[in-house]
Amino acid sequence: TQLLEQSPQFLSIQEGENLTVYCNSSSVFSSLQWYRQEPGEGPVLLVTVVTGGEVKKLKRLTFQFGDARKDSSLHITAAQPGDTGLYLCALRLFTGNQFYFGTGTSLTVIP
Amino acid sequence: DTGVSQNPRHKITKRGQNVTFRCDPISEHNRLYWYRQTLGQGPEFLTYFQNEAQLEKSRLLSDRFSAERPKGSFSTLEIQRTEQGDSAMYLCASSLGSGGGAHNEQFFGPGTRLTVL
Numbered sequence A: 001t002q003l004l005e006q007s008p009q010f011l012s013i014q015e016g017e018n019l020t021v022y023c024n025s026s027s028v029f030s031s032l033q034w035y036r037q038e039p040g041e042g043p044v045l046l047v048t049v050v051t052g053g054e055v056k057k058l059k060r061l062t063f064q065f066g067d068a069r070k071d072s073s074l075h076i077t078a079a080q081p082g083d084t085g086l087y088l089c090a091l092r093l094f095t096g097n098q099f100y101f102g103t104g105t106s107l108t109v110i111p
Numbered sequence B: 001d002t003g004v005s006q007n008p009r010h011k012i013t014k015r016g017q018n019v020t021f022r023c024d025p026i027s028e029h030n031r032l033y034w035y036r037q038t039l040g041q042g043p044e045f046l047t048y049f050q051n052e053a054q055l056e057k058s059r060l061l062s063d064r065f066s067a068e069r070p071k072g073s074f075s076t077l078e079i080q081r082t083e084q085g086d087s088a089m090y091l092c093a094s095s096l097g098s099g100g101g102a103h104n105e106q107f108f109g110p111g112t113r114l115t116v117l
Helices: none
Strands: A004-007 A010-014 A019-025 A031-037 A044-049 A055-058 A061-065 A071-076 A085-092 A099-101 A105-110 B005-007 B010-013 B019-024 B031-037 B044-050 B053-057 B065-068 B075-079 B088-095 B112-116
Touching: A004 A085, A010 A019, A019 A085, A019 A105, A031 A071, A044 A055, A044 A061, A071 A085, A099 B044, B005 B088, B010 B019, B019 B088, B019 B112, B031 B075, B044 B065, B075 B088
Parallel strands: A010 A105, B010 B112
Antiparallel strands: A004 A019, A019 A071, A031 A044, A031 A085, A055 A061, A061 A071, A085 A099, A085 A105, B005 B019, B019 B075, B031 B044, B031 B088, B044 B053, B065 B075, B088 B112
16 A cells, blocks of 8 residues: 555656646645656755645645645646646655655656 | 765666665755656655665565665665566655654655566
8 A cells, every 4th residue: 555646657848838646645734845856866846735725836846735634736837848747745744754755756858 | 965876877787697886965964765666657665765674665675675774874775586577666865864854755766677688
């Protein structure tokens, strides 16, 4: 059973379009991180959310943490080719120090 | 560069050989994690150190895998008698942990790509 589900798995859009990717868990978690990973590289941390209902913005990226602390979303406005990559969410439960990653959303932004 | 570094970046080996990877975390970080990532998947947790103590190990970490962090700084991951199924990207991450409750942001290295022929 997958602890963390991400959707969609693949997304291909035109430059300038908006998109939202989702991260859902069957468990309540203490914090969640969003990463972007490029081929052949390690994931790069984008944001950490810790409070239910929290919204964080990073330029054209908006991150939301669900009130029930079981889901999160990432919204990108006016996507650019440089946004292309694998977007991963990772959660940490209230017990232990292990992080659980989703399978990721592979985003391609076409110029 | 004060980020997490990993060596080598790429390793090609024949089945049955032993390999060792090294991770140098961010200097003030006391927590160090190893993950394995295969194509099309997110990273899977392997093991975690706080200082020199190995505190958690995944069931994925078979007896052919061993990790050490002898002085609480750099860490090594050794795979003995490699199998083709071990081919993957091995990622290391570090964080500045505190006594429970911290959100514990992880910073990843570039990974070591292992290919077992």
